[in-house]
Amino acid sequence: MKIDLTETTSSKINAALVQARRDIGTPAIGMVLTLVIVTDEENAYDALKSANDASHEHPSRIVVVIKRVSRSPRSRRDARLDAEVRVGADSGTGETVVLRLHGELVHHAQSVVLPLLLPDAPVVVWWPDGAPSDLAGDPLGALGQRRITDTYACENPLQGLGERAAAYAPGDTDLSWTRVTPWRSMLAAALDQQALKVTSAAVEGEDENPSCELLAMWLADRLQVPVKRTRSEGPGLTSVRLETKDGDIVLDRADGSLATLCMPGQPDRAVALKRRDTAELLAEELRRLDPDNTYEASLKFGVAKLAVEAPASAPTPAPAPAKAKAAASDSPETVTGPKAEAAKPAAKPAKKASAK
Structure with missing residues (x-):
């Protein structure tokens, strides 16, 4: 009606x-x-x-x-x-x-x-x-x-x-976090079956896919190991690899519906890991109304790490003019560490000479 x-x-x-x-x-x-x-x-x-x-x-x-x-x-x-x-x-x-x-x-x-x-x-x-x-x-x-x-x-x-x-x-x-719930469940279950220490991890998926980024942040936060983010043609998230001294744990999904779980000392097994539609994702989120602390920790940990690494990849600034460089080198505020004490006495005579 x-x-x-x-x-x-x-x-x-x-x-x-x-x-x-x-x-x-x-x-x-x-x-x-x-x-x-x-x-x-x-x-x-x-x-x-x-x-x-x-x-x-x-x-x-x-x-x-x-x-x-x-x-x-x-x-x-x-x-x-x-x-x-x-x-x-x-x-x-x-x-x-x-x-x-x-x-x-x-x-x-x-x-x-x-x-x-x-x-x-x-x-x-x-x-x-x-x-x-x-x-x-x-x-x-x-x-x-x-x-x-x-x-x-x-x-x-x-x-x-x-x-x-x-x-x-x-x-x-x-909902980008909700999309990786089956992946997180499978990876946690795999580590529960075998008590292996993970030394590093790799997440493979589409470029600038937020679900891939969030899964990598979650792994880095929970395992406290370096996580490598690699790109693929998709669809979506395609593979996760956990490296251990006894062999790699690999969860690979190339077609977007059926995944293969490979574990050291065990035969490969097929896992249903299809891509879910928005209605299923929304229904999952409505099941819980309390704060998601795991999402908060993973998000803040990963974004903070990205912010720290960002300046290293930033473009190098253009060189300053010669006069500006000289002025900057004479300024005590631009000198840090042990050189700061040597720079301060040199600046005082310069001010007296200019005053005369």
């Missing part, structure tokens, strides 16, 4: 939800959370489809927030709220409210969403694309106990990981 509301308010939307449930004969529905999706018109259909599929495992009220930004100065001033209410077969196992915000209302989306949240139920906010840098500081993000992004959709995934680490708050997570 669908109900279209034009130039409406949050109270009218709530009244439409109650009336729709009565009309289809389901006055009470056991929904476990409110899922707020912040997206645009281009990505709204795919995001809503994934959320509806995930609702079969987690019945929820889905609130889709679409901000319609107009280029016309008059339209930007005119605040208007249009809504679409879906209940029953058109809304998975819960109920859906699609909000389209116009004009100045775009900057006050939280005031529209707040009255539509389920009482005494957790709130999860999901940005399929275009997430803000500070998730917890965003007005809509502040409403949620859990905040989900996907750095794979960023134009620069590595920069996106840096932003997630810099502004991390308990409850933040990323």
